[in-house]
Amino acid sequence: MLLIAGSAAGDEIRVAVASNFAETFTVIAERFERETGHRVIRITGSTGKHYAQIMNGAPFDAFFAADEERPQLLEQQGTAVPGSRFTYAIGKLILWSPQPDFIDTEGKRLADAKVRRLAIANPKLAPYGRAAQQVLQALGLWRSYQDRLVRGENIGQTFQFVNSGNAALGLVALSQVKRPGQPVKGSLWEAPQSLYSPIAQQAVLLRENQAARDFLAFVRNAGSLRTMQDFGYGTPHAE
Numbered sequence: 001m002l003l004i005a006g007s008a009a010g011d012e013i014r015v016a017v018a019s020n021f022a023e024t025f026t027v028i029a030e031r032f033e034r035e036t037g038h039r040v041i042r043i044t045g046s047t048g049k050h051y052a053q054i055m056n057g058a059p060f061d062a063f064f065a066a067d068e069e070r071p072q073l074l075e076q077q078g079t080a081v082p083g084s085r086f087t088y089a090i091g092k093l094i095l096w097s098p099q100p101d102f103i104d105t106e107g108k109r110l111a112d113a114k115v116r117r118l119a120i121a122n123p124k125l126a127p128y129g130r131a132a133q134q135v136l137q138a139l140g141l142w143r144s145y146q147d148r149l150v151r152g153e154n155i156g157q158t159f160q161f162v163n164s165g166n167a168a169l170g171l172v173a174l175s176q177v178k179r180p181g182q183p184v185k186g187s188l189w190e191a192p193q194s195l196y197s198p199i200a201q202q203a204v205l206l207r208e209n210q211a212a213r214d215f216l217a218f219v220r221n222a223g224s225l226r227t228m229q230d231f232g233y234g235t236p237h238a239e
Helices: 002-009 019-036 047-055 069-076 127-138 155-163 210-219 222-230
Strands: 012-018 039-045 062-064 086-091 093-097 118-121 149-152 169-173 187-190 199-205
Touching (some): 012 019, 012 047, 019 039, 019 086, 062 069, 069 199, 086 127, 093 127, 118 155, 127 155, 127 169, 127 199, 149 155
Parallel strands (some): 012 039, 118 169
Antiparallel strands (some): 086 199, 093 169, 093 187
């Protein structure tokens, strides 16, 4: 009986996770593992690539996307479990440099013609890349940056371009530099959310699996939402 109970409590969940949410996801998943005995396997990547993999039959139990578009498509196409889709976090875009005091509080550094490289995520693959393009277009800077853009496959790679010094600036996720109880490294400007479409990050269940369903519910509890807020996300109300 003990062996049977241990097996039931030790189910394995495979979850496709958007790059920007990887670290926050790990904190929440580890707490879930401690409380339930289940194991959560995280596969990190761009939302666009994950979507393509899911459509090609990748064996994921759940999908934490960086947008709402792909989860909606999966639901419409009958690939996701009906009624399981929800917004788990609201992403925030920032202009960031690892150099202290390099970026001013109004983001004027973005218009500096002396900036040789600006890193953004690929707008065709990553929702944060699309948001970065919208911000540059809204500020009238999109054309002037065409020869100065470094495009990452996902927001994680984009952050590394800036962190390593391969780009002077980057339009990245606030969650990549904000850590609970720690000062933010470098300097940043938080882009007004009026300059880009809301980054409503949605999750969806891809196959009927009780452990995965329990995990999605766990992500929506008050403790998990506080963790997301601590990492720089906006959140819906706790349930």
